[in-house]
Amino acid sequence: MTALRKMLPSWLTAYAVLYIGFLYLPVIFLPIFSINTAATPKFPLSGYTLKWYRDLATTPALTDAAWNSLMVAVSASLLATMFGICAARAITRYRFPARRSINGLLMAPLVLPEIIIAVSMLLVMLQLGLNLSLITVVFGHVLICIPYSLSVLTSGFEGFDRSLEEASADLGESPFGTFRRVTLPMVAPAIISSLLVSFTISLDEFIMAFFLTGTDATLPVYIWGQLRFAAKLPGVLALGTLLLIASVILLTIAEIVRRRASRRTQNMGGLIA
Amino acid sequence: MTVPAETIVAMPPERGRKRNWLQSESATGLGLISPTLIYALIFLVVPILLVIANSFWTQHYLVVDRTFTLENYRIAVTDPIYRDLLMRSLWISLLVSFFTVVLAYPIAFFISFHGGRHKGLWLFLITIPFWTSYLLRVMSWKVILGYNGVLNATLMGLGITDQPSDAFLYNTSAVVITLTHAWATFAVLPIFVSLEKIDRTLIEAATDLGDGPVRRFLRITLPLSAPGIISAVLIVMIPTVGDFVTPKLVGGKDGVMIANAIQAQFGKAANWPLGAALSVTTMAVVTAIAAAVVLTIRTAARRIR
């Protein structure tokens, strides 16, 4: 038994390393083939080039799509975070009827097939006679970002000791002053974290954008269009690599901010809670 | 201290109650959450109700006939094409949730019990691949599993096979592998959270009472982490049914799923009511199956003594 007890962690560690390998396997091929000279991604590699990256900059459809995605992601992350702040504050601070069911409803997009959300929103937009555009994409993205924003913010707000606000009031500060001087600085990391996470989700989201956009493509919609053409594949891989780097940078910032905050409020959380 | 009770109640009860409610926690909380709630009602609840309504209507080219009919459901349930697609989708989503959970559990266990100071780092490592574009991850699997792909190249390089095989791509297993990879993070996190919540002294108590590592895992850790397993199953299984990118890119004709049919009804085929009926049926069936799975896990967890 003692032998098993000693061996267990090492077996587990080996498994963990393998599992991480499995998770990263598809991710590492993006950058590898994006600097390969051959037009079809296959081994052995034929040579090193940055040609595919240079081509990206001179494709107007792509730069347009990138710009569209940026606009959508900025709007969606701002809106989702605003909605998230209201909801997270209400849920962590007040008891009110149907609190749990409302929370469940707001988290529902996380466990509903995305295609069904997309299709139902599409139906509403069309039956209301709304033109599909980037604005309808933003509506869709806000809806699916809310669960993530809400969970980041809720865990950020939960570590917040209510007596801190009472202490502020006790020292003569008005409700607004308390919000500005105590609440906001304390929850700022969670808010930044929520903005970054929502931004990343919106940037990468395909299904909602595919159904809800009009003639303007976002980056993933553009990529989808390119996937049909084998010749465009290296360009897509180059673009994917850039997106990957952008996502990793944003999420690393979000993680650092969140950790600094959790050290402050002695609360472990984030997306995990 | 013998003041008659009636002198104390000076405030008219009616007015008092109203003012109290407006200042109460309930009112403040509801007021604060209402913008978000209204948004979710407009863009989630109303659309889904509309889909349900649509599923009972009929479409003649561009005109929608709003007389109530169950015809769409009859087609959705009895037409062999849709029935097979739905069955296959459910089967795939069951396989995917099984594999994701089984593969994720040891990782979640490892991080929670042996992660030490690096728990945060491990979790971060697990989440990174999830944040990369879903489309591109599916693409990557295509590159790995394809005829000229990485897997074939590796197998030949190692001398295991002497010519590339086309057995890896464009079939159900390709879909299962890709989806299992795509949802890994969603399975690890809830299981990790439930493992973290387990009071470590419970495990010490089990040891103290004579349980070895295997038995205390089966009797304490596993049942107490059942809530995490349940949310992992739910969070993986239900959305997986609705995926149409993976089947389209790596599924071939064997891997087509119900979502591809739904997409077609809202796209080229342009039969919204039928698409709506397919959506509703899918949701209903997957919810029922998920509920059955959850119930099974719960019962199993309770059986262990």
Place this chain on the structure above:
Amino acid sequence: MPERTMIEISRVTRSYGAFKALDETSLSIREGEFFSLLGPSGCGKTTLLRMIAGFDTPTSGTISVDGQPMDGIPANRRPTNMVFQSYAIFPHLNVEQNVSYGLKRLRLNPSEEQRRVEEALAQVSLGGLGKRGATELSGGQRQRVALARALVMRPKVLLLDEPLSALDKKLREQMQVELRRLQQAVGITFILVTHDQYEALAMSDRIAVMFGGRIAQVATPKEIYQRPTNCQVADFLGGMNFVKANIVEENGSTITLDTPVFGRVKTDKPVAFARNGNAATLGIRPERLRVLWDDATDKHEVAGKVVDRHYFGEITHLVIEIPGFEKPLSVTETNNFGADDIPVGAPIRLAYDPDALVALAD
């Protein structure tokens, strides 16, 4: 001590649905007094404190501070400041910024503000730690910052919600002395909420003992310990031997009880003595019973047999069966004369001081 009233609580009730956290409570607290609210958890002491601070509103009744009714006045406009149980030190600010938090509202000139912050930090012996981050402080230091942050506001009343409960025993005892000294130095009315009877006894000018949302007794520490009104108060404040008794005569401020072994005892009647038939209880603290060694005799003595013995270092706790008493008596005796060597089963005689016998309402 000036006799001006600082806090007047009149017939305050706080109910949560059917549950009354505080029931028709009245109390007045004098200016410059160190006042403790003592009781077990759930007795309503914290509710009362939070209502004085303005974080909770009475369902009925009025609280006045310095003659001014506090109805409808929010916490941030009350002349009271609080030391929170969790200390509620703002984690994103350093020590100095925490202490000057409330002063910022007053728009003092910077040098005056700085002077007051330094003065407050010096008062709590934290001089020189102003730039320290809030998360780098020990428990004791956090407690001092919370104290300085409240004192710097020069409140009329300082409210302390179990401020010492998170500290270890030694530090707690040290802080009791310091808090008491600080209160005397600044002369502000302190109201302390605690469940620790020794803390209340050691620090307070007066104590209110609370049970189940009501005040059972308000008195000085000595009086509350030596002359508790009822069995509940007597028991909460420390060990007490209870002896069943019959009321023989009740007469103005005195009462005469008849007991099995102590005989007829005439004693002061508790202020709020509520007669409940003919039965009452006579109490005596274990340390007021004294072991009679060898041939020593006393005018007031009882004889019995040692049935149990517990050693506590400087004292020994003896349990003695007395013929005629339902329950054995507890005696605490210093170990200077060898009380720790008295064998279980030995016959023993005890002397008592009749003045230490108190009549208690049941």
